[in-house]
Amino acid sequence: MGLRQLLAGRDDTTVLTESVDPRFELPALATADESAPMVFEDVAGYPEVRAVSNLVSSRDLLADALGVERDGIIEAMSTAMDHPRALDDPVDPRFDLVATDPVLDDHVPIPVFYDEHERQYFASSIAAVVDPETGVQNLSFHRTMYDGGNELVMRMVERHLHDIYSRTEGPLDIAIVMGVHPAVELAAATSFSPEMSELEMANALLDGGLEVAEVDGIQVPADAEMVLRAHITDEYREEGPFVDLSRTWDRTREQPVVEVSALYLREDPYVRIIVPGQTEHAHLMGVPQEPRIFTIVENAIPTVQSVVLTPGGCSWLHGVVQIDKRREGDPKNAGMAALAGHPSMKKVTVVDRDVDPADPQQVEWAEATRMQPDRDITTIEHAKGSSLDPSQDYEEGVLTKWIVDATVPEHRDEDDFREVRVPGTDDVDIEDYR
Ligand SMILES: Cc1cc2nc3c(=O)[nH]c(=O)nc-3n(C[C@H](O)[C@H](O)[C@H](O)COP(=O)(O)O)c2cc1C
Known part of the structure; x- marks a missing residue:
């Protein structure tokens, strides 16, 4: 073929x-x-x-x-x-x-x-x-x-x-x-x-x-x-x-x-x-890395659902990890494992099961509604990153990485964070009404 x-x-x-x-x-x-x-x-x-x-x-x-x-x-x-x-x-x-x-x-x-x-x-x-x-x-x-x-x-x-x-x-x-x-x-x-x-x-x-x-x-x-x-x-x-x-x-x-x-x-x-x-270049570079990153994250967090290197992050520098969060601390462990699994990754955002990691709008919505920067962003300084990132300090050859925990905070009622949708949105077909 x-x-x-x-x-x-x-x-x-x-x-x-x-x-x-x-x-x-x-x-x-x-x-x-x-x-x-x-x-x-x-x-x-x-x-x-x-x-x-x-x-x-x-x-x-x-x-x-x-x-x-x-x-x-x-x-x-x-x-x-x-x-x-x-x-x-x-x-x-x-x-x-x-x-x-x-x-x-x-x-x-x-x-x-x-x-x-x-x-x-x-x-x-x-x-x-x-x-x-x-x-x-x-x-x-x-x-x-x-x-x-x-x-x-x-x-x-x-x-x-x-x-x-x-x-x-x-x-x-x-x-x-x-x-x-x-x-x-x-x-x-x-x-x-x-x-x-x-x-x-x-x-x-x-x-x-x-x-x-x-x-x-x-x-x-x-x-x-x-x-x-x-x-x-x-x-x-x-x-x-x-x-x-x-x-x-x-x-x-x-x-x-x-x-x-x-x-x-x-x-x-x-x-x-x-x-x-x-x-196309970005997808061909990023997608083949995802199975390897997934396996490494799975080692740390068996409830990982998906890993995506996002086109907005050049399908190389930014990733999103979707988990079924069971305990406080799971998102950070998932983030650390993802950064280790793909050393070129600079930012990893961790989301819950109800957020599509491949949809940038949903990921940003999760960041907007579920996280507080002082509590949920972790930075890791002086790490080795990708040679493709022009923002790094080329002289020292190191950069700063970050983990963004955009999952529903533990000890809060999940219902407060559930997206409320117009009923039937997924079922109606506009063609039937033309
Ligand atoms: C479209 C495209 C272009 C690439 N260009 C290069 C390149 O010019 N040089 C390079 O070393 N890797 C390049 N890569 C990455 C390598 O093909 C990729 O990392 C591959 O896994 C290396 O295989 P290896 O682990 O067997 O060495 C490119 C990947 C894609 C998808």
């Missing part, structure tokens, strides 16, 4: 037939309406390709892609992480070799998303690498900045790929994959044990399973729209500036250069566009 079947199964895709420029115009359109997938039939200068964005720019789209209810996403991902499914033998790929040592932007559009510091970026690039020590294949997203010809500069945070790369002598073989089913994208964005194969996790997440093909010893989804066979060299170049999740300019860093040796494309390929800093 790939992104084509996903698109075929939806009737709300916005299909744009007019020519669009991959520099600014395409990302502007993708950002202007993030409510449904958007297909660009005519990308200026690239008559052979199409582009697609906003496949999973909301929790509802994500849930649809996984075939679950919106509040079942965490459980579906946790189950797939705990029980990854072994892959069947590789099949023939549905993509073909188009060019060796390709001049990449002769073949596919590489968008420029933001002005001021113009850079061409793939923000949807997923690196597939086999760990030579364990034989387990890792998938992880790494943005790649185009540097002309067949060269890219890859942003590599110090996690699993970086670890494999630093243990490798000489160039590291990789495949870069773009345009796959969102289940593969979600799996690639999880930070779980290096022992787990993200392809096997995606295989468990996808109802009909995942077919893989092998490209020179590296397995990739057989129906990927684009695959770059490449190696990461030991040369470093300046990468960025790039607009990251915080929607502010990130700093430049010296990052490794990637040389692409072969370009594979499907016929009439879809080039997958994720606009950095916008809602």
Whole structure:
């Protein structure tokens, strides 16, 4: 199952037939309406390709892609992480070799998303690498900045790929994959044990399973729209500036250069566009962290109901934890566990069962009606946070975190805090009255 079947199964895709420029115009359109997938039939200068964005720019789209209810996403991902499914033998790929040592932007559009510091970026690039020590294949997203010809500069945070790369002598073989089913994208964005194969996790997440093909010893989804066979060299170049999740300019860093040796494309390929800093990017970053945070909070508070990294907090820096509060002190313990479970989290708000943690209006209502700042806000100074938070003291590399307890205070009558609703609001259907 790939992104084509996903698109075929939806009737709300916005299909744009007019020519669009991959520099600014395409990302502007993708950002202007993030409510449904958007297909660009005519990308200026690239008559052979199409582009697609906003496949999973909301929790509802994500849930649809996984075939679950919106509040079942965490459980579906946790189950797939705990029980990854072994892959069947590789099949023939549905993509073909188009060019060796390709001049990449002769073949596919590489968008420029933001002005001021113009850079061409793939923000949807997923690196597939086999760990030579364990034989387990890792998938992880790494943005790649185009540097002309067949060269890219890859942003590599110090996690699993970086670890494999630093243990490798000489160039590291990789495949870069773009345009796959969102289940593969979600799996690639999880930070779980290096022992787990993200392809096997995606295989468990996808109802009909995942077919893989092998490209020179590296397995990739057989129906990927684009695959770059490449190696990461030991040369470093300046990468960025790039607009990251915080929607502010990130700093430049010296990052490794990637040389692409072969370009594979499907016929009439879809080039997958994720606009950095916008809602789809945020969801893909945040949602895969939630099952892990949930498990850690559950250890402290078994009555935890849900964990959400909120788009307003860049789906990375702010979270909301929903609990079934049994004792005074539960919210603070839940908050501390959540901050420990996701060290990038700066603020965590704890709410009761009757407040939807994914609805910012309800969360703010709970803060407005159930909490007092002197009693219910706890700050934790000099903690390590996310490099993406520009408000921190970069010199010291630390920041202040906070826990907001927006639950009904203990020793008070719950009825005083119950939201009174107009009767029948959930049952009436306006269409019946037109
Ligand atoms: C759209 C998107 C872009 C990302 N870009 C990068 C990136 O440029 N560099 C990076 O190191 N991680 C990036 N990430 C985060 C990693 O993919 C993610 O943390 C992944 O879990 C790391 O896998 P690992 O634990 O196997 O190392 C991105 C995630 C998403 C969803």
